[in-house]
Amino acid sequence: MASRLRLRVGPLRSATATTPWLCRAQSRVAAPKPEEPQLPPHSLLPNAMLWRSLLVATISSHPWLLTPALRLLSLIVHPRGSLFDVNQNPVLRRFLKTTFYNHFCAGENAVEVTNTIGRIKTMGFKGVILTYAREIVVDASSQPASDPATTPLESATRETVQAKSPEIEAWREGVLETAEMVGTGDFLALKLTGAGPLVMQALSSGQPLPRQMILAINDICARAVQRGARIFVDAEQQSIQSGIDRVALDLMRQYNRNGTTGVYNTYQAYLKSTPQTLLSHMDLSEREGFTVGVKLVRGAYINSEPRHLINDTKSATDDSYNAIAAGILRRQYGPFGTQRRFPPADLFLATHNRQSALAANRLYQERMAAAQPTTKVQYGQLLGMADEVSCRLLQLRENNSIESRTTSPEVYKCLSWGTLGDCLSYLLRRAVENRDAVGRTRQEYIALRAEAGRRIRNLFKV
Ligand SMILES: Cc1cc2nc3c(=O)[nH]c(=O)nc-3n(C[C@H](O)[C@H](O)[C@H](O)COP(=O)(O)OP(=O)(O)OC[C@H]3O[C@@H](n4cnc5c(N)ncnc54)[C@H](O)[C@@H]3O)c2cc1C
Structure with missing residues (x-):
């Protein structure tokens, strides 16, 4: 039995899930403190994921490899000849698909995506955030105009005469297809600019969205909510x-009523204006009775x-990020929770930031333990990134006793799907993000290399 333990080189979580003797052995050991897991977080990664992650981390953490890799990737994103065109060069296509694409993306069709989602959930993730990868580049010179008289969705009732946009139709079809792949508790992420220049123009000028887009959003949200997704x-x-x-x-006004939260807006903590924006949305939420x-x-x-x-x-x-998170978890932010009622x-x-995630989890656990009011x-984290953070949060879940399961961290992976061609800009953005997060990429590389070494050593142990 001992040699079976030593020979095991795959992810350790699946061993505990399927091997009763290992569960018994672990239950005799004193429970670890919540934030000091016994095994390295990367021990949760399946073998294929580990080796792919190691390849990507090796490139990302060595500038002499990353600089030419980034140059090559931008040549592939904007190919000038057939050599760098993934639709014309099968060798390049296969290499990209089995390495970077599979590392960062969920799949090119429903079967591949469903398989990836299954693998993610087997690892212990609560669910996935699925997004359709098609995107357009925003023209930075677009200037917002003055406030329009109606809200974008109200204007659906207006009879505006507009030609059908093929970009909006393609986006609608792609996102509706995405909605069919998510299940109960998952998230569908909407990137509105994926719908093309007409939508971009409306968003940047403050004009109502094209009616075709409003109908598309309504169809998509209704379908996702029907499937139990958010x-x-x-x-x-x-x-x-x-x-x-x-x-x-x-x-949010439409879907976040009666204790359900069907829709989340995204707030960017790097903007100086975000605390004010959030407060103004909380104000609306408190006055109009929807959950923010x-x-x-x-x-x-x-x-x-x-x-x-x-x-x-x-x-x-x-x-700013940590203050907003702590404020919502303590249910005290700005005047809310003191002078005014804290809205639902x-x-x-x-986030890929370990300190932010762990600090929030600690605060949430403390408030739950003390029966103080808090927020769910x-x-x-994105697929292929910050696995150390994701797996550490999952380990905290594993370490919690059955009784306290309700306070365990619920962790999701965010997956983009689409053809290799559709996902190229997304891959380039991930590569650049990895370059900019130098410190974390280096740490991730060292941890992955240690885990790979541990599994190889285990192979040779008798
Ligand atoms: C599941 C998921 C969904 C996401 N969705 C969105 C989205 O809808 N919209 C969006 O914009 N982003 C989105 N992001 C990306 C996110 O905004 C960050 O770019 C990324 O997660 C890195 O930030 P971090 O919190 O992980 O931590 P860190 O890596 O610790 O922080 C890096 C971030 O800090 C900020 N920063 C870096 N240097 C400076 C500086 N000198 N001055 C001020 N700020 C600085 C930047 O925002 C930078 O991205 C998403 C990320 C995830 C994981």
């Missing part, structure tokens, strides 16, 4: 964000946004 409205560039906020508020769904991120567009809109330093963004809220922390919180 909706994230993704945050994007500042030039269109107030338009996106208006759409999200209308959806808060998906909290730091913000992904720092390289393209006007710099003065963003906090001056990384630590100011960290402080739900919190989703979309869930966590999410």
